[in-house]
Amino acid sequence: xxxxxxSISILIMTFLMGCKTNIDRLPVDIYETSASGNKFxxxxxxxxxxxxxxxxxxxxxxxxxxxxxxxxxxxxxxxLLNRLSRExxxxxxxxxxxxxxxxxxxxRTHINSCDFSLGNYSFAPxxxxxNLRNFSIDEDRDDIIPMIKDAMEISEDGFKxxxxxxxxxxxxxxNKDWLxxxxxxxxxxxxxxxxxxxLTEYKKxxxxxxxxxxxxxxxxNGNNWESMHYTPEEMVDFVQQYLGPKLDAEGQDVKILAxxxxxxxxxxxxxxxxxxNEASSRYFDGFAIHWYASxxxxxxxxxxxxxxxxxxxxxxxxxxxxxxxxxxxxxxxxYWSKEATDWGWDWAPEEQKKLHPKYVxxxxxxxxxxxxxxxxxxGWVDWNMVLDRRGGPNWANNWCVAxxxxxxxxxxxxxxxxxxxxxxxxxxxxxxAIRIGFENSDESLMxxxxxNPDGSxxxxxxxxxxxxxxxxxxxxxxxxxxxxxxxxxxxVVVSAINQK
Numbered sequence: 001x002x003x004x005x006x007s008i009s010i011l012i013m014t015f016l017m018g019c020k021t022n023i024d025r026l027p028v029d030i031y032e033t034s035a036s037g038n039k040f041x042x043x044x045x046x047x048x049x050x051x052x053x054x055x056x057x058x059x060x061x062x063x064x065x066x067x068x069x070x071x072x073x074x075x076x077x078x079x080l081l082n083r084l085s086r087e088x089x090x091x092x093x094x095x096x097x098x099x100x101x102x103x104x105x106x107x108r109t110h111i112n113s114c115d116f117s118l119g120n121y122s123f124a125p126x127x128x129x130x131n132l133r134n135f136s137i138d139e140d141r142d143d144i145i146p147m148i149k150d151a152m153e154i155s156e157d158g159f160k161x162x163x164x165x166x167x168x169x170x171x172x173x174x175n176k177d178w179l180x181x182x183x184x185x186x187x188x189x190x191x192x193x194x195x196x197x198x199l200t201e202y203k204k205x206x207x208x209x210x211x212x213x214x215x216x217x218x219x220x221n222g223n224n225w226e227s228m229h230y231t232p233e234e235m236v237d238f239v240q241q242y243l244g245p246k247l248d249a250e251g252q253d254v255k256i257l258a259x260x261x262x263x264x265x266x267x268x269x270x271x272x273x274x275x276x277n278e279a280s281s282r283y284f285d286g287f288a289i290h291w292y293a294s295x296x297x298x299x300x301x302x303x304x305x306x307x308x309x310x311x312x313x314x315x316x317x318x319x320x321x322x323x324x325x326x327x328x329x330x331x332x333x334x335y336w337s338k339e340a341t342d343w344g345w346d347w348a349p350e351e352q353k354k355l356h357p358k359y360v361x362x363x364x365x366x367x368x369x370x371x372x373x374x375x376x377x378x379g380w381v382d383w384n385m386v387l388d389r390r391g392g393p394n395w396a397n398n399w400c401v402a403x404x405x406x407x408x409x410x411x412x413x414x415x416x417x418x419x420x421x422x423x424x425x426x427x428x429x430x431x432x433a434i435r436i437g438f439e440n441s442d443e444s445l446m447x448x449x450x451x452n453p454d455g456s457x458x459x460x461x462x463x464x465x466x467x468x469x470x471x472x473x474x475x476x477x478x479x480x481x482x483x484x485x486x487x488x489x490x491x492v493v494v495s496a497i498n499q500k
Contacts, residue, residue, distance in 0.1 A: 026474070030043045080387070081093075083408035218230035263298065295340075326401075
């Protein structure tokens with residue numbers, strides 16, 4: 001009898017220990033992209049090591065609500081999709097918007113032409129047409145609009161669209177040119193009407209525009225392609241007196257984002273003007289920002305100051321790309337190599353050279369997204385979704401890189417490592433997620449964490465080191481030991497669990 005009782009006790013203890021193990025182990029799914037060849041690979045086996053990085057998740061430490069991640073619908077991208085076979089066109093759109101792809105949730109497009117158009121065009125080409133009786137979005141009907149509609153059909157959760165003008169029609173400007181100059185004050189009311197008509201015509205196509213920026217890069221781009229200049233005071237005046245009231249009067253339910261240019265000191269200067277008081281900020285729902293001031297620094301101080309001035313407003317990265325480079329075709333190694341340069345590499349002033357070093361393209365994306373998220377940015381949008389092997393088409397010869405490169409002549413598609421880098425964020429950190437706090441014992445690892453509306457927690461980790469890192473990830477009384485490869489980006493998805 002004693003032996004039987006002892007055996008039963010052992011069985012009970014074993015069962016309880018098993019239950020405790022199940023309770024204590026953190027349930028996770030892990031995906032990795034690495035220089036060694038992993039492309040969004042789901043990992044299930046890990047080696048153990050002596051040195052362990054401890055990462056503690058702090059879901060009670062809540063920060064900004066996430067708006068989304070994605071890329072941009074440009075005429076160049078849409079034109080290239082039209083030149084591919086139906087099979088490859090669908091392959092790319094599914095990869096970006098499908099349930100098994102990157103699941104883009106926040107996108108952008110241009111109003112009128114931009115450098116990534118086949119040429120200059122405007123929806124209001126008739127000079128002196130103050131009432132815009134000849135307004136037409138026909139220029140977008142054969143490329144951008146079909147691309148957006150196809151993406152909408154594929155996307156199960158839907159996505160938001162930000163629309164940005166590079167310039168008003170030349171006849172509305174003081175220099176009568178596509179490049180540079182300012183909006184003539186006599187046409188402020190006409191330009192406000194232009195925005196409203198654009199929103200209405202797109203709505204007729206079944207496309208709702210979620211937000212507009214007042215102007216892409218109001219500080220200019222050196223007059224290299226479409227542009228129009230504003231001072232922050234001029235932008236406040238236009239929005240306060242014309243654009244905001246016009247959109248309200250015509251029942252346009254759309255967000256208005258200010259600035260739409262680089263982070264750094266200029267961002268702070270603009271934020272102090274836009275958010276000066278209730279009157280100046282009334283119609284502005286937030287700021288749009290770009291990353292071109294540096295390949296290395298995400299300017300956390302300027303992001304924090306802008307957030308502190310208006311903590312309830314959006315702070316969205318609306319454009320980024322590997323610029324001043326021709327894409328490398330089917331050469332994954334290049335995207336993991338410290339060989340890329342940006343516009344500032346050759347001619348940035350000496351005191352700014354440190355902001356424009358050579359860089360690893362994958363790291364540039366991952367570092368920037370993590371750095372932005374950890375400093376109050378709530379949305380991050382890439383530039384062109386698709387470009388050709390030359391980095392265009394681009395009427396201004398402003399060649400850049402996109403996550404997906406195509407050869408339309410041969411009907412071939414190349415998903416660069418940048419595609420997988422973006423998917424590590426966009427696929428798993430969903431709109432409405434809240435960025436949460438964490439403790440990290442190894443500063444050489446970059447990471448961010450967010451909790452989705454369904455309760456799951458997503459941790460994205462970047463290992464730029466030449467050694468594998470063993471990680472103990474903990475949440476309250478649960479933990480799991482995982483491992484990240486050398487030169488790798490990893491997403492850890494913690495299943496929704498009952499938390500105390």
